[in-house]
Amino acid sequence: MISGLLLNMESIGVLIICITCIFLGLVVYLKDPKDIANKYFIGFALFSCLIVSSAYVSEFFVNTNEWVTLLLSRITFGSVVGMCITLYFFSLVYPFHIKLSRYVNLLNLFILICATILFIVTVFTSFFATGIKHTQWGFDVITSNAYFQIFLPFSLILLLTSLIIFVRNYFNTYGIKKLQLKYLLLGFGIFVLLEVLFNTTIPIILDNQSLYRIGNYSIIFFVGFIAYGIIKTGLFDIKVVTTETIVILLSLGLLIEVFLSNSVGEGMLKSIVWLLAVFGGFSLIRSVRKEIKQREEMETLAKERERALKEVDERNKNLSTLQKFSDIVLDNNEMKPMIQQIINTIPKEIDECMGVVVALVDQESEKMKGYALSETNLSDGLLDKWKEVVRSTAIPLKNRENLLMMAYHSQKEQKGNNLSDFVSPPLDKTLARELQTKSDIKGLIAIPLSAKDERFGVAIYGLKHPIEDIATEAISMMAAISNEVSLAVQRAIAYENLKKANDYLKDLDQMKDEFISVASHEMNTPLAAIQGYLSMILDEGMGKVDATAKEYLDRVYASSKRLAVLILDLLNVSRIEQGRIHLMYGEIGPEELVQSVIDELSVKSNAKKIYLKFEKPEHKLPQTWIDINRIREVLVNLAGNAIKFTEKGGVTIEAKVDGRSLEFTVSDTGVGIKQEDADKLFKKFSQLNREKNEFQGSGLGLYISKKLVELHSGKIWIESPPAGGGKGAIFKFTLPIVSQKPADPFEGEGAVLTKPTTSDADKIDVKNPMESYLKQVK
Amino acid sequence: MRPQAHKRVMLVEDDETLAEMYAIRLKAEDFDVMRAENGKVALEDIPRFKPDLILLDIMMPEMNGIEVLKYLRHQKETRTIPIFILTALSQGRDRTVGLEAGADDFIIKSETMPKEVVQKVKVALDAASVAHNF
The missing domain is CATH 3.30.565.10 (Histidine kinase-like ATPase, C-terminal domain)
Structure with missing residues (x-):
């Protein structure tokens, strides 16, 4: 009864083994049918399954059809060869393809041929398995000497070699692959060891094959470790949805077993086994699921983090680029060198950009003129040609026929892949095409330069790729830089205007100063002559004058004195009004x-x-x-x-x-x-x-x-x-009351001591100071 | 005392009328007068004319009076000659600058009449000859 039960327990075992073997093999194979390692693996799994199932089935025919038993036993033996050879080839290609010399490859081919022959001979001849011997536990297979001389050594050597290769691979891998190999190694190792032990060594020692089954069933170790390896380490890159499938299949299989039982007792035993399997399976599933979720969360977080870091990096780079341009703007007061510096830096900061041309509006001539060009490392001849074109380009503002002018009028970016679209007319189309091809420009974008209501001009960027292929971030960057350039232009213009106004005011100031001094001097000089001569006549009696003349001259003298006072006062008032008194x-x-x-x-x-x-x-x-x-x-x-x-x-x-x-x-x-x-x-x-x-x-x-x-x-x-x-x-x-001498801000300033010569055309005309002053001030 | 030769006065003044006026007045007092119309001419003529006193207008074209004054004070031959600056402006600044540059007196043309000018000249020359004789 018990042996009957055992026998049926055995059936569960065999079923489990077979199902899992086949399933495992399929899963691995289907994961990547092209992978040669997976092919060998499924081969191995199938042969292992065949070993166990053929050995099990062979027992049913012991008493009824000896020949079938023998055949099935031969199949078992043959499968052993199959298993060994597939294992051997698997070890050569997993986890990495071992590069072998031509000779070894030839050897492998030879081995394969031998194995095939061996398989055929084992299964279809009685060369190795000659017959069946009935025993108390079932039967033994009678083996020939050739079995021990050829079959066993061949299989054993293959197994050993495989194991050695696996061990070597194990020590040559790192990280997760190593872990995966560990499970594989353990699985294979234990299975092979037990298999060899119970099928060869022990029968020889005990002189019976009763325990050979244990060797066969040790395949469960192999299956178990592989399954575990898959779950834990993603062995064979299989995602863990298989755990659930395995569990379900096993439960189903076991359930079938329950219904196939021959007695209630057996049924109950099998039900218990089934319950245990289901329970174990589901807790396994649960823990696996949790682990997967954790792993996925971490992966997502890691990805997010990477993306965020990349974004921050990108943004930092953009900020530092913009900062660079801000610094240039702040460093420079004069427009030309500042803009030149900016556009020289742009290609260095933005990969996609090869160079920039800036065109500015000339209000007086009402034209858009080429202003500056990036000094890139084009060949000298080509760069000179560009410079010439930029320098000589002057497009009337009302032109709307090219993208450059469209950018200006619409105040919107204009994109395109042909330089000629941007500048022709009026530039010659062939020239534009030539410049573009020689400079290897694939795409262009024209961005208007403006601040508030003022439109200064346009910046054209030459790009390495067609405009459709340029990333939006790069375009935003170029727009941002164009903005900087606009502000810079605005600032530079304002600065230059301010400087001009300042210079004018300074000149005006100086002119006023000179005017006062010169006027004062000029007016007093004839006055001194008038008063001097009058004094000589009237006070000193030089020259003869009669009484009437003297009286008249007295009046002249009085008037001239009044004039002197007037002049002095006028000049004083003038000085006071202009704050020139110090x-x-x-x-x-x-x-x-x-x-x-x-x-x-x-x-x-x-x-x-x-x-x-x-x-x-x-x-x-x-x-x-x-x-x-x-x-x-x-x-x-x-x-x-x-x-x-x-x-x-x-x-x-x-x-x-x-x-x-x-x-x-x-x-x-x-x-x-x-x-x-x-x-x-x-x-x-x-x-x-x-x-x-x-x-x-x-x-x-x-x-x-x-x-x-x-x-x-x-x-x-x-x-x-x-x-x-x-x-x-x-x-x-x-x-x-001031007790201390106040600080004199004008210490050391002297009067204008040099009379301006008439050759200083712009300065005060000394013969006619008033007129020239008025002319200047106007 | 040695019999006095006619004293020579160098008049550096760019305005014709004024220059003529001072010259007349000086000559009326037996001075030998030489006129230079600007600083450059003055510097050329002074070594030849060897004046005993110089009347120097401040505001002149080409080289202003102060520059001429400084130059003259720099030269050994002209370091001690009495120099009066003439100006049309009554600004204090001219006066200080002039006196600091080495002038002996400062005359405002529109305020000081020719008679006074000549008077000052005489005083200065008398003082100078007294010093010389000692």
């Missing part, structure tokens, strides 16, 4: 200053028989830094006016400290000033009385005084005159 500071005590003024004007006051006095304060007044001459001028102006308008009484000058300033007061007992007139006084050319007076002013005195005081950061004003006037006028001004 103060020359000196330290002085107010008393000294006032006193000197009084000394100067005493003559006049005495002549009018009025007093001119200084009312000193009790305390000593502090010294201060002022432009002594100019403040003196202010005092002279005020006191002089006071004297002019006073007939009786006199003029009083006072000075005192008021907080952080010095306050000067000039008061008189003259006619006074009406309230409504007071406001107009400090303006230019204001005069209250147009009396004929030898000391008649120019009308600018008070204006100049006001400006001079204000230049000192002081204030000047009229103290509210008494209502209706008549009681005199009071003028006041303050000056901040």
Whole structure:
């Protein structure tokens, strides 16, 4: 009963083995039918399956048909040869094709022929397996001596060689292949070992073949390890969907076994086996699935990471490229060298680009002119030709017949593969084609250069591949760079305009300076002659003049003195208006200053028989830094006016400290000033009385005084005159007390000391300064 | 004291009228006057004329007065000759620059009448001859 059961357990085993062997073989083969290793593998699997199944089936005919048993046994033996030979050839091609010399290849061919002969002889003759001997466990196969002399050695040597090759391969591989080989090696190794042991060695020792089955069934090790190798390491590159299929098939097979059982007991045993298989199978599936998912996730993550890194890399490269161009823009102020540098750098930064031509709009001639060309490493002759073409190209702006001008008018990129489409007309088509072919340009793109509303021109990029093949990233890069170029052009133009304006202003400034000096000099020179000669006549009595002439000449003299004052005042006003006055500071005590003024004007006051006095304060007044001459001028102006308008009484000058300033007061007992007139006084050319007076002013005195005081950061004003006037006028001004000499920003500047010669055509014409000045300023 | 030869005054002035005026006035006082219309001519003529005093206009074409002044002060022969600068401008700057460059006096043409000019010349020459004699 038990042996019967065992026998049926055996049937499960055989079934399993056969199914898995065939299935494994198929899976491997179908994975890549062309792979020779896979062919050998399926061969091996099939032969192994044949061994086991033929051995198993042979037992059923022991008692009924001995001849069939013998035949099946012979088939078993033959399959052994088949298995050995397929294993041998498999080892030669897995995991890598071992390169063999011609001789070894011939040897292999010989071996193959021998194996085939052996197979035929074994199966179809009784050369090796002569007969069947009945025994208590079934039977033994009676083998001839030839079996031991030819068959066994041949098979064993093949097996051993295969194993040796496998071991060598194992040590020659690395990484995952090594792992895969390990399983393969283990599988094969154990199987072969047990097979050999139980089919050859032990029978000889025990003198019976009862245990030979164990050798056959050890094929399960081989199958098991291979399957495991597939699952764990992707042996034979098989994806693990096979695990599920194997499990399903096995379960099905075992289920069939259950229904084929001869008794309930057997059925129950087989059911238990089936349950175990199913349970084991599914947990296997689950763990395998988890592992696969993990592996796939990691793979996806790795891919994502790689892609992200690549993107970042790409972006960094683009940024650094743009940075390079920004730096060029910032480094350069002049447009031509800057643009040249940019377009020289472009081909180095963008692989697809061979060179760039920049064309800019010339507003004056209303044409698009070639401006610059990348200095690439074309042959000299070719580069010169390009340069010539760029230099000589001038396309009228209204042209819309080529892609270059279309880019300009539409403000959109224009793409194409023919240079002639971009520049002809007006360029000659043949010339364009020639240039393109010689330079090996396959594609082109024209990108407009503009910023805000201004259209500067167009940049044409020559590309290594047809435009359709150029990556969008490269095109975006070129667009970005064109943008930079536009901004650069805008900036350079603005800079140049600014420079021109600045230079013009500087020239204008200098001209004004020169004008003042020259005008002053020119006007004073004839005046000096007038006054000089008059003085010689009138003061010194040189030359004879009668009384009438003398009287007239006196009037001339008076007028000339007035003219002198006028000229001086006019020039002063001119200087003040243009901010050309710069103060020359000196330290002085107010008393000294006032006193000197009084000394100067005493003559006049005495002549009018009025007093001119200084009312000193009790305390000593502090010294201060002022432009002594100019403040003196202010005092002279005020006191002089006071004297002019006073007939009786006199003029009083006072000075005192008021907080952080010095306050000067000039008061008189003259006619006074009406309230409504007071406001107009400090303006230019204001005069209250147009009396004929030898000391008649120019009308600018008070204006100049006001400006001079204000230049000192002081204030000047009229103290509210008494209502209706008549009681005199009071003028006041303050000056901040300055204890240290203020920094002179114009230290060292001298007057214009050289009279411009008439050969300096653009400068002031000394004979006619006014006219030439007006001409310049216009 | 030695009998005084006529003192020679070099007048460097580009304006004809003015130059004539000073010349008349100087000659009226027995001075020998030579006129140069600009700095270049002056530098050529001075070694030959050997003036006792130089009246030097500041604003002149080709070489301005200050340059001439500096040059003259550099030369041994002309280092000690009294030099007056003449200017039409009453700007303070001219005065300082001139005096610093080595002028002995500074005359504003439109303010100083010929009589005064000649007076200054006389004073300077008297002083110079006194110094010379010692």
